[in-house]
Amino acid sequence: MTKQITHKTKTQHDRDYKVKMLAILGMLAALAYVITFVCRVPIIPGFSFLELEFKSAIILIGGFIYGPLAGFAISAVVCFLEMLTFSYTGFIGFVMNLLATTAFVCPAAFIYKKKRSLVGAIIGIAVGTLSMTLAMVLWNYLITPIYMPFMSREEITKFLLPIFVPFNLIKGALNASATLLLYKFVVSALRKANLLPKTENQTKKLSSTFIASILISVIIIASCVLAILAFNNII
Numbered sequence: 001m002t003k004q005i006t007h008k009t010k011t012q013h014d015r016d017y018k019v020k021m022l023a024i025l026g027m028l029a030a031l032a033y034v035i036t037f038v039c040r041v042p043i044i045p046g047f048s049f050l051e052l053e054f055k056s057a058i059i060l061i062g063g064f065i066y067g068p069l070a071g072f073a074i075s076a077v078v079c080f081l082e083m084l085t086f087s088y089t090g091f092i093g094f095v096m097n098l099l100a101t102t103a104f105v106c107p108a109a110f111i112y113k114k115k116r117s118l119v120g121a122i123i124g125i126a127v128g129t130l131s132m133t134l135a136m137v138l139w140n141y142l143i144t145p146i147y148m149p150f151m152s153r154e155e156i157t158k159f160l161l162p163i164f165v166p167f168n169l170i171k172g173a174l175n176a177s178a179t180l181l182l183y184k185f186v187v188s189a190l191r192k193a194n195l196l197p198k199t200e201n202q203t204k205k206l207s208s209t210f211i212a213s214i215l216i217s218v219i220i221i222a223s224c225v226l227a228i229l230a231f232n233n234i235i
Contacts, residue, residue, distance in 0.1 A: 057178035063109030071105040129172030177217040
């Protein structure tokens with residue numbers, strides 16, 4: 001009898017966990033889509049199709065909470081919704097969008113899953129940023145001339161290092177900074193809403209780790225802003 005009660009309790013707990021997980025992933029997907037819809041900014045003159053947006057930061061929060069597969073699932077949903085609504089690049093654009101997002105999110109989430117600390121997060125987002133940059137250099141070389149026939153592969157090659165590499169590094173760095181700034185707040189809010197389990201030693205004081213993440217984020221953001229201003233010949 002005791003075993004049956006224990007089994008029922010465990011089954012109910014698993015169901016509650018899955019329902020809460022789907023609710024969180026759905027909220028993050030919706031938020032990532034809305035942010036992408038309302039905020040897409042071209043940052044390099046003459047390359048308006050290279051737009052800075054922050055959906056990867058929201059998706060990575062989901063990846064940090066539930067792992068790389070969750071990050072991939074949110075990425076697929078958001079990128080698919082983009083293709084159906086406001087994207088003008090069709091299925092090819094969807095594939096490149098999904099590749100860029102998952103190349104950033106999945107390695108970062110995988111590393112953080114193995115090492116849940118600020119150091120693990122920083123290593124993860126650094127690897128994710130480099131992974132996305134390398135992936136998009138390759139895929140822009142191969143795919144961009146297909147859906148932008150006015151740009152030949154030779155022209156694309158000229159722009160890989162001076163344009164595509166810095167754009168993806170800046171995009172990855174800014175999304176990484178946004179993740180570091182928002183992650184603790186999002187997790188705390190989800191715990192207060194009883195959607196995530198509460199930790200035993202919660203405190204209202206800012207921890208040294210949180211302060212360090214803020215300082216690192218501010219430095220990265222400042223560096224990226226200066227790089228964007230330099231690209232636009234403002235400084």
